[in-house]
Amino acid sequence: MRAEGDKVFIDYEPLATGTGYVPSSVMLEFGARSTGEPSESRAIRCDAAEHLQGVEFPTATPQVMRAERTFWEKATAIHVFCAQGEFRGGDRFARHWHDVTRLDAAGFADAAIADKALAQAVADHKSVFFAEKNTQGDVIDYHLAVSGGLQLVPDDGALTKLATDYQHMVDDGLFLDDAEPFESLLERCKTIQQKANANKASP
Numbered sequence: 001m002r003a004e005g006d007k008v009f010i011d012y013e014p015l016a017t018g019t020g021y022v023p024s025s026v027m028l029e030f031g032a033r034s035t036g037e038p039s040e041s042r043a044i045r046c047d048a049a050e051h052l053q054g055v056e057f058p059t060a061t062p063q064v065m066r067a068e069r070t071f072w073e074k075a076t077a078i079h080v081f082c083a084q085g086e087f088r089g090g091d092r093f094a095r096h097w098h099d100v101t102r103l104d105a106a107g108f109a110d111a112a113i114a115d116k117a118l119a120q121a122v123a124d125h126k127s128v129f130f131a132e133k134n135t136q137g138d139v140i141d142y143h144l145a146v147s148g149g150l151q152l153v154p155d156d157g158a159l160t161k162l163a164t165d166y167q168h169m170v171d172d173g174l175f176l177d178d179a180e181p182f183e184s185l186l187e188r189c190k191t192i193q194q195k196a197n198a199n200k201a202s203p
Contacts, residue, residue, distance in 0.1 A: 006031045021092065021172035033129040038066045038118070068112035071103045072122040075150060075196070076142055078189075082151040083134040085158040094166035095174075100152070101188040109192055113199050119146035148200035152193040153186055 002009050008028040042064050046057040074096045080088075087093040103109050112118065123142035132140045141149070154162055163182050170179045 016173070018172040019168065021168045022174065034065075035125060036065050038069060039063050040066050067103055067106070067108040068115055068118055069122065071100060071109050071112040072119055072146065074100050074103075075152065075192075076122060076126055076145055078152050079142075079145045079150055080130075080132050080140055081162075082154040082158065083140050084132065085135060085154070086161065088132075091165055091168070094162055094169050097152070097162065097166070097185055097189055098169075100192060101185060104188065104192050110195070113196050116147075122146065146196075148197050150193055150196045152189040152196075 002011070006029060008030070010026040010028070012024050012026070014024040040063070041061050044060045044062060049055075049057045078096050078100065081093065081096075100109065103112075120143070123146045126142045134140055145151075153159075166182050166185065169175070
């Protein structure tokens with residue numbers, strides 16, 4: 001284990017050798033720029049528990065940020081990528097597109113889109129702590145993104161970057177044998193984008 005500023009890294013020996021896309025380290029971040037709210041208690045259990053007889057796995061019920069907020073956090077991060085054509089954190093960003101489609105499949109996207117107060121709260125927070133500019137040098141309007149102007153599907157060169165990063169995820173085995181085609185992922189994101197933008201906030 002090692003600490004770097006407000007981050008703690010837990011390094012481990014991987015059981016299988018991948019492409020190196022995902023490092024063998026877990027990062028815990030304790031920065032003050034995230035509110036963690038709204039939150040709720042969630043029961044956590046090991047996915048393998050139902051498949052292994054005679055083994056008792058520990059369980060926990062931590063207080064976690066609600067998935068509806070996670071949706072808007074990821075959707076607005078994607079929106080910034082679409083406006084800038086790159087991701088500030090470097091590589092390994094295609095996971096956000098995958099995550100929003102899974103949140104949508106679980107019903108959390110619809111709940112998040114319907115919660116206009118939550119969407120505005122995320123926009124307020126990001127406007128202060130995560131202010132960004134587009135390729136023209138204009139400030140990205142998070143409030144517009146959550147009230148009818150969300151973009152989840154990038155254009156041209158940015159789309160190529162996303163496709164490449166997504167393929168690296170597939171090649172590293174993150175989806176096992178269940179990776180959907182990149183084109184299908186984009187279609188799902190386009191549908192989510194349309195749903196979000198159709199539910200504009202009242203003026």
